Amino acid sequence: MNVIAIQKILREFAEERDWNRFHSPKNIATALAVEAAELLENFQWLTEEESRHLPKRPEDYRAVREEIADVQIYLLRLADLLDIGLEDAVRDKLGKNAEKYPVALAKGNALKYNRLGK
Amino acid sequence: MNVIAIQKILREFAEERDWNRFHSPKNIATALAVEAAELLENFQWLTEEESRHLPKRPEDYRAVREEIADVQIYLLRLADLLDIGLEDAVRDKLGKNAEKYPVALAKGNALKYNRLGK
Amino acid sequence: MNVIAIQKILREFAEERDWNRFHSPKNIATALAVEAAELLENFQWLTEEESRHLPKRPEDYRAVREEIADVQIYLLRLADLLDIGLEDAVRDKLGKNAEKYPVALAKGNALKYNRLGK
Amino acid sequence: MNVIAIQKILREFAEERDWNRFHSPKNIATALAVEAAELLENFQWLTEEESRHLPKRPEDYRAVREEIADVQIYLLRLADLLDIGLEDAVRDKLGKNAEKYPVALAKGNALKYNRLGK
Numbered sequence: 001m002n003v004i005a006i007q008k009i010l011r012e013f014a015e016e017r018d019w020n021r022f023h024s025p026k027n028i029a030t031a032l033a034v035e036a037a038e039l040l041e042n043f044q045w046l047t048e049e050e051s052r053h054l055p056k057r058p059e060d061y062r063a064v065r066e067e068i069a070d071v072q073i074y075l076l077r078l079a080d081l082l083d084i085g086l087e088d089a090v091r092d093k094l095g096k097n098a099e100k101y102p103v104a105l106a107k108g109n110a111l112k113y114n115r116l117g118k
Numbered sequence: 119m120n121v122i123a124i125q126k127i128l129r130e131f132a133e134e135r136d137w138n139r140f141h142s143p144k145n146i147a148t149a150l151a152v153e154a155a156e157l158l159e160n161f162q163w164l165t166e167e168e169s170r171h172l173p174k175r176p177e178d179y180r181a182v183r184e185e186i187a188d189v190q191i192y193l194l195r196l197a198d199l200l201d202i203g204l205e206d207a208v209r210d211k212l213g214k215n216a217e218k219y220p221v222a223l224a225k226g227n228a229l230k231y232n233r234l235g236k
Numbered sequence: 237m238n239v240i241a242i243q244k245i246l247r248e249f250a251e252e253r254d255w256n257r258f259h260s261p262k263n264i265a266t267a268l269a270v271e272a273a274e275l276l277e278n279f280q281w282l283t284e285e286e287s288r289h290l291p292k293r294p295e296d297y298r299a300v301r302e303e304i305a306d307v308q309i310y311l312l313r314l315a316d317l318l319d320i321g322l323e324d325a326v327r328d329k330l331g332k333n334a335e336k337y338p339v340a341l342a343k344g345n346a347l348k349y350n351r352l353g354k
Numbered sequence: 355m356n357v358i359a360i361q362k363i364l365r366e367f368a369e370e371r372d373w374n375r376f377h378s379p380k381n382i383a384t385a386l387a388v389e390a391a392e393l394l395e396n397f398q399w400l401t402e403e404e405s406r407h408l409p410k411r412p413e414d415y416r417a418v419r420e421e422i423a424d425v426q427i428y429l430l431r432l433a434d435l436l437d438i439g440l441e442d443a444v445r446d447k448l449g450k451n452a453e454k455y456p457v458a459l460a461k462g463n464a465l466k467y468n469r470l471g472k
Contacts, residue, residue: 024169026168032158033157040151044388045381052199066207075193082172090187092187111281152280242445249452258464262405269394287381290436305447322422326355329423
């Protein structure tokens, strides 16, 4: 994904519409949480099994695809506003996760890391 | 961002830990919304102005960077599970947004698109 | 539940701590959404069936009880700040819901009301 | 608020529509988080100051009143499903909060309790 190019589009989109005064990191983090909940809404009455077969429900699938895009867009915007490199942040976190959830302890176990091994 | 490479790491991470049974799209969408709220939590008592200067608060800045990574990770995982191309979904949505928010109507106005022009 | 009495306690709690400047309705609505996500976090890796037996897991049950209280507290505070009568608002909504989801159409069907009957 | 009476209405509402199979605590906690985000959506582009004057915007005010009701309804339902006394849970939490946020330390300070006094 061309993060830099999309962030540039988003920045110009906001500037052209004079939206920067609304785009404080606080407000964008709020909008992101709202979009993540709208994404979740599509799953709320499905069983887990049904959710695994979402691609077979074209209307729901399209809605989910669009909400995923909305979340990604606000995430790109927020990272840009705060000057955070998205891929670097992800790779650093992947390293941390590998330490927090060693295979031997985490296998088949979804407990939060701080309860693992207790 | 190398979406395919990171999704591969995440897929293997889940497989090694036997986590696929927990990773229904429904559960991942839930985890994503929870992480988005944890990200938001860092901003909840800040003013908008303070949030614009977050990089000057190293402890908060580091926490936000990590939560942004968590949201991105679950988003990559969800897109992979549902076989949704993340960049394509974003670009399609950017096209829609340009139609929904024409500069002439949206300038300086944060109303939701369906109330614009009323 | 003695809504008025609890709202009075919350109001005085905020005043004594000089917290009213933080307690804009916007910030309280944010804190409420964050607490609702923390409540949800307790369920995210449980199956639906496991969630029905939560009372048998004392540690999780206690955590859920406390998060439910947090959500209720912010809801009471927000309603107070906006001068909204909580019970009246609930009863009005129950009336609306009875209209939106007639038994004949809604039976065994969790579709959102605007898709019912299509 | 007559918690018992409203919970009875909600229980019968679900039974008549054969919705109990959808109403696992996990799903209700999800619906609650989604509603809390919809409530928050009404505030996302407002300044804090504007949010304090929400009652002067009749359309937004009505929408917020309805979302507050939705959150309260799911909270009542969840407490009922898990056999948690709502008022007792709130009063226990108020006692804890008084301990966690002593006036001397918390005055004018919105830091999370575990960072207070550091």
